[in-house]
Amino acid sequence: MGGILINKEEILAKSRKENKDKDLFKIEVQVNAGNVGAIAGVILATVFFVTQSLLGDGLDFGLYAIIFSIPAAGFIVKAIRMKRKRDIVLSIIYTLATLILSVAHIFNLITNYANHIG
Secondary structure, eight states: OOSOOOOHHHHHHHHHHHTTTOOHHHHHHHHHHHHHHHHHHHHHHHHHHHHHHHTTSOOOHHHHHHHHHHHHHHHHHHHHHHOOHHHHHHHHHHHHHHHHHHHHHHHHHHHHHHHHHO
């Protein structure tokens, strides 16, 4: 027929070499799983935060500090490796949010401790 015949194994081997043996579908599934896990964490932290607040036990900013630290770390890695302006800005925003929430949480802990001993 005039065309060059390449068998399935040769095509797969070439694809693996081009993709450095990375299974792109597996990577996509892992990314999606991570996103779903992050959303589940945000929902659970929100339930805990609201419940604690409604029961009069104060505000636990530590939960959100933990939640915000996850994308902060991810965007920091992306910013360093990909050097995209969007990732740099988001890494700064999420890191600042994490720091502010952490300071608020620690301040609440110190204030509550001081009120209990004083």
